[in-house]
Amino acid sequence: MTTEAVLKDVYESEELLTGTDAVAQAVRLADVDVFSAYPIRPYTGVMDRLAKFIADGKFDAEYIIADGEHSQFEIAKHASSVGARAFAGSSGTGWLYATEALAATATDRLPVLALVGNRALDDPGAFGVEHNDAMLVRDLGWLIVWASTAQEALDTTLIGYRVAEDPKVRMPCAVAMDGGYLTHSQHMVKIPTKEAVKRFLPPYDLGKRRLHPDNPISIAPQVNEDWGMEIRRQNWEAAKRAVGVIRKAYDEFESIFHAGYPNPFFEEFMTSDADTIIVGMGTVSAAAKTAVRQMRKKGDKVGYIKLRWFRPFPSEELRKALSRASHLGVIDRDFAHGGPDDAGVLFTDISSALYRAKSRPPVIDFIAGLAGREVSIEDVIAMFRKVEKAEEADVVNWVRVREKSNRGSQGNSSGGKSD
Amino acid sequence: MTTEEKMEEFKGANLYSNVHKIDLPEFYTSGHRTCQGCESALVMRDFIKAAGPRTVVTGATGCMYVANTSYMTTPWVVPWMHTQLGGGGSSAVGMAAGLRALMRKGKIPKENINVINFSGDLGGGDMGIGGVSMALQTDYNLLVIMYDNESAANTDIQATNMTPWGAQTTFSPTGTKERIMHKRWKKNVAAMLAVGHPNCKYVATACATFPPMDYMNKVKKALSIGGPTFIHTLDPCPKGWDYHPRYSGDLGQLAVKTGVFPLYEIVRGEVRYTYDAAAKKRVPVREYLEKQGRFSHFKEEDYDFFQQRVDEMWEEWEVPGIAPIRGALKLRK
Numbered sequence: 001m002t003t004e005a006v007l008k009d010v011y012e013s014e015e016l017l018t019g020t021d022a023v024a025q026a027v028r029l030a031d032v033d034v035f036s037a038y039p040i041r042p043y044t045g046v047m048d049r050l051a052k053f054i055a056d057g058k059f060d061a062e063y064i065i066a067d068g069e070h071s072q073f074e075i076a077k078h079a080s081s082v083g084a085r086a087f088a089g090s091s092g093t094g095w096l097y098a099t100e101a102l103a104a105t106a107t108d109r110l111p112v113l114a115l116v117g118n119r120a121l122d123d124p125g126a127f128g129v130e131h132n133d134a135m136l137v138r139d140l141g142w143l144i145v146w147a148s149t150a151q152e153a154l155d156t157t158l159i160g161y162r163v164a165e166d167p168k169v170r171m172p173c174a175v176a177m178d179g180g181y182l183t184h185s186q187h188m189v190k191i192p193t194k195e196a197v198k199r200f201l202p203p204y205d206l207g208k209r210r211l212h213p214d215n216p217i218s219i220a221p222q223v224n225e226d227w228g229m230e231i232r233r234q235n236w237e238a239a240k241r242a243v244g245v246i247r248k249a250y251d252e253f254e255s256i257f258h259a260g261y262p263n264p265f266f267e268e269f270m271t272s273d274a275d276t277i278i279v280g281m282g283t284v285s286a287a288a289k290t291a292v293r294q295m296r297k298k299g300d301k302v303g304y305i306k307l308r309w310f311r312p313f314p315s316e317e318l319r320k321a322l323s324r325a326s327h328l329g330v331i332d333r334d335f336a337h338g339g340p341d342d343a344g345v346l347f348t349d350i351s352s353a354l355y356r357a358k359s360r361p362p363v364i365d366f367i368a369g370l371a372g373r374e375v376s377i378e379d380v381i382a383m384f385r386k387v388e389k390a391e392e393a394d395v396v397n398w399v400r401v402r403e404k405s406n407r408g409s410q411g412n413s414s415g416g417k418s419d
Numbered sequence: 420m421t422t423e424e425k426m427e428e429f430k431g432a433n434l435y436s437n438v439h440k441i442d443l444p445e446f447y448t449s450g451h452r453t454c455q456g457c458e459s460a461l462v463m464r465d466f467i468k469a470a471g472p473r474t475v476v477t478g479a480t481g482c483m484y485v486a487n488t489s490y491m492t493t494p495w496v497v498p499w500m501h502t503q504l505g506g507g508g509s510s511a512v513g514m515a516a517g518l519r520a521l522m523r524k525g526k527i528p529k530e531n532i533n534v535i536n537f538s539g540d541l542g543g544g545d546m547g548i549g550g551v552s553m554a555l556q557t558d559y560n561l562l563v564i565m566y567d568n569e570s571a572a573n574t575d576i577q578a579t580n581m582t583p584w585g586a587q588t589t590f591s592p593t594g595t596k597e598r599i600m601h602k603r604w605k606k607n608v609a610a611m612l613a614v615g616h617p618n619c620k621y622v623a624t625a626c627a628t629f630p631p632m633d634y635m636n637k638v639k640k641a642l643s644i645g646g647p648t649f650i651h652t653l654d655p656c657p658k659g660w661d662y663h664p665r666y667s668g669d670l671g672q673l674a675v676k677t678g679v680f681p682l683y684e685i686v687r688g689e690v691r692y693t694y695d696a697a698a699k700k701r702v703p704v705r706e707y708l709e710k711q712g713r714f715s716h717f718k719e720e721d722y723d724f725f726q727q728r729v730d731e732m733w734e735e736w737e738v739p740g741i742a743p744i745r746g747a748l749k750l751r752k
Contacts, residue, residue, distance in 0.1 A: 031524075033524065033526075062516035064516055070503070072509075074509035074510050074550065075510075078477060078506075079516050081500055082475065084518075211498045211500055213475065213498060216499075219501065220500060220501035222488055223489075227490050
């Protein structure tokens with residue numbers, strides 16, 4: 001029951017915001033206690049905005065300019081350990097510079113939330129989006145979720161805290177977004193009221209694991225073969241439990257904000273009767289949805305799935321949604337050089353999940369949009385055409401890449417030979 | 420400054436006036452597995468005794484992590500948390516910031532909680548120096564203690580930049596071609612931090628055993644003065660320095676008396692020697708060096724070189740034993 005009155009009650013305003021601005025609004029609304037900043041494009045706008053909130057007295061938090069990303073994430077981790085809600089973020093190699101702290105935050109089970117403004121990895125110092133940075137922590141016990149609109153970025157940040165801090169989960173959460181395409185693009189965003197956010201997001205409570213003189217525990221004493229495996233098992237169980245917690249969090253988010261996320265894990269666009277489905281993450285969905293609409297007009301039964309939650313990976317849900325199709329494609333804005341079938345990371349995960357499906361449609365991979373290169377509507381249409389004949393196609397198809405055969409031109413080569 | 424003034428300055432610190440006044444409760448107790456004669460363990464025990472139980476502690480990776488805190492056998496009575504090797508400064512900042520935010524917002528009761536990080540020489544002086552520097556630029560009340568046993572003592576005694584010139588370590592073994600492998604002079608961490616962080620009100624060096632109470636009182640001063648502070652301790656290490664554990668106390672004392680390890684505090688920019696090796700007759704460095712197996716390959720020329728460098732520290736440096744700058748006074752004349 002979405003009435004104007006109900007929405008008036010939970011939203012304070014609607015503003016034109018970039019993706020990073022939207023996250024800054026969510027951090028303010030979540031009453032974050034500590035945030036630590038270090039500059040790197042393209043995530044850094046969130047810190048610029050938060051600093052201004054502090055300067056203008058709109059946000060009460062401890063704000064620390066760190067000396068590097070490692071310190072930045074150590075600060076967030078330890079603030080979290082004393083019971084403070086903590087926020088940090090980074091991009092590209094900055095995120096990698098923090099890796100040691102990122103790993104320990106996950107194994108310490110501290111629910112720090114981070115914005116990853118996806119950026120290509122050095123060299124060659126490109127600012128453009130690639131997903132490999134956030135994916136670096138995919139096996140470490142981080143929750144990873146991709147937002148692809150500014151509204152989704154705001155909502156997902158609130159949901160991210162709620163899931164991460166749930167006593168059944170207590171894992172750090174990376175909210176990822178495409179550098180440039182979302183960090184720097186503006187959308188109209190509904191900004192919730194503080195009161196409504198309070199109803200959705202309970203105070204952060206570490207319970208017995210909060211470090212304080214009244215609770216003199218030791219966190220992370222050194223462990224070897226005696227207990228290390230049990231600790232890993234606990235992390236594994238938390239990641240499994242996160243699936244249910246995510247579902248519940250979205251249900252409640254829906255009941256308060258009527259935001260329209262029928263499926264928390266991924267958005268299905270015209271897939272109910274689709275024969276051919278492409279799966280991707282991030283802002284490529286804009287081009288993909290338009291491509292689907294255009295092809296639908298011509299009678300092509302195509303659909304698109306925009307994956308949000310990458311960790312925990314919604315294997316069961318994806319199996320259900322994907323095994324209905326007759327042909328599948330995956331768009332990887334990442335690479336996994338020398339990996340299985342020389343395909344991308346998302347393709348490998350989806351193929352792995354599909355292996356257990358009763359019906360396994362043929363699936364091919366598209367490596368596209370690396371280092372921020374555009375993926376156009378025409379590109380996606382060409383991908384769909386190829387997926388329709390997946391049996392005859394190469395497993396891995398590089399899109400819009402200059403190849404030896406057409407060196408010097410930057411034409412659409414998604415129809416050309418790959419590898 | 421007179422003695423009375425000095426006592427007045429740290430009135431709130433409840434300094435120990437004699438050894439009988441030292442508090443009896445222990446907050447670093449059984450459960451650790453440090454070596455016999457481990458002075459770093461004493462550094463742990465004494466700082467938390469001086470700080471008391473309303474304290475949170477982070478310990479960077481190092482021997483005082485691995486040997487101290489085996490799972491299920493923690494010796495820490497106070498809340499303690501591991502931090503990464505280079506995370507010393509930033510871990511303290513994170514905790515101090517978290518506590519301050521929670522208190523300001525009324526989420527936890529307001530009180531003075533000490534935040535202390537300890538990092539070894541490898542963690543605090545090498546890898547984590549950036550984070551320590553950042554911590555000393557903040558306005559949080561915190562103390563970073565760099566416990567310096569002059570090697571990576573947990574991983575096989577590898578050289579760090581705090582390892583003294585010429586010492587044998589597994590990274591700097593003596594050989595048939597190179598007698599001296601470690602050719603770096605010990606990094607001057609405390610003075611570097613004092614010089615580089617004008618708002619930091621308290622930087623000190625200390626030795627846990629000499630002079631008695633000096634170290635514990637420095638911890639008390641650091642915690643009471645406000646803002647971020649730093650203490651560098653020199654910890655004789657029987658395993659790394661190769662001597663019988665019974666000599667730990669003697670070696671600490673000799674390091675100070677030979678002038679190899681200058682003992683001082685810099686309070687709001689003012690230097691105070693807590694053992695003035697320039698004024699007192701310095702013991703020859705040989706007496707300190709030859710008691711340690713790590714210098715057993717030294718020849719006369721090596722002792723001479725070492726002595727000459729220490730002499731320079733005390734006789735030629737503009738701020739003796741602290742600032743390796745020469746000639747500034749001459750220039751002014």
